[in-house]
Amino acid sequence: MQAWQVHENGEPGAVMRLDEVAEPQAGPGQLKLKVLAANINFPDALLCRGQYQVRPPLPFTPGVEICGETPDGRRVIANPALPHGGFAEYVVVDEAAVLPAPPALDDAEAAALHIGYQTGWFGLHRRAHLRSGETLLVHAAAGGVGSAAVQLGKAAGARVIGVVGGPEKARIAEELGCDLVIDRRADDLIAKVKEFTGGKGADVVYDPVGGDAYAKSVKCVAFEGRIVVVGFASGVIPTAALNHALVKNYTIMGLHWGLYAQKDPASIGRCHAELTALAADGTVKPLVSERVALKDAAAAVQRVADGITTGRVVIVPEGAAR
Missing domain, CATH: 3.40.50.720 (NAD(P)-binding Rossmann-like Domain)
Structure with missing residues (x-):
């Protein structure tokens, strides 16, 4: 499969490289997801620069927020664990932490709902x-x-x-x-x-x-x-x-x-239920300003790093989103 990897720290546009890597395999308590959309967060840029509080071992794949599809066809949102992030065609996630994607949102919007x-x-x-x-x-x-x-x-x-x-x-x-x-x-x-x-x-x-x-x-x-x-x-x-x-x-x-995932994980599920209800009545709807192909991810992360984007920029692998 294709996945963006960072082999050295620096500006995203310079250090992100689209590589061919083996598909991840789910272990006990994990789910393998097809990535439908991956939201770009500012911390992804900081990770590339080596300036984030977490510094995954090199090489790593950025992308901490996705909408994905489970093997049985469910649409979910999840936070892939680094160093195997979501700027890829497939990811493995902790099954206990996945949440149902709100039906009112499309894949790109759902990918942008969670962290922000x-x-x-x-x-x-x-x-x-x-x-x-x-x-x-x-x-x-x-x-x-x-x-x-x-x-x-x-x-x-x-x-x-x-x-x-x-x-x-x-x-x-x-x-x-x-x-x-x-x-x-x-x-x-x-x-x-x-x-x-x-x-x-x-x-x-x-x-x-x-x-x-x-x-x-x-x-x-x-x-x-x-x-x-x-x-x-x-x-x-x-x-x-x-x-x-x-x-x-x-x-x-x-x-x-x-920290809430560590200290009070149940609170995240309660919050998601409230956000899903707000999305259902149209009160909240992530502002997705750009939807870019997987091949264009590095340039998109650089734009986010440079502070010239508005709303959310979301990576949509070709043929994945619905």
């Missing part, structure tokens, strides 16, 4: 306890992680401020339903948030960016507001000024979604 939306749901509900009527500020609102948070925030009854970079991303954030869109390149973010909230600030900030995004967030977070730290797409990990958190009475909370 689970992260958003746990971040907004389990960690920040977002309430109807509150103001939610989402950084990188037109991206894969941000667009999921926007949809989940609207579903929870929040007023959503979307922060983006550039007019095209602003248009997408508006289409997603943001009540206010701020172009960080052209607008005064802090002033806009204060004006929109009547000087109060944002009750919840969802930050997958870090760096300057975090620095501005602490200046416009509300009294008893909550800042959810999801990631550092900017490449800059900010240092929290705890004296500032003290005098302004806000909370800084981290979210590592993967």
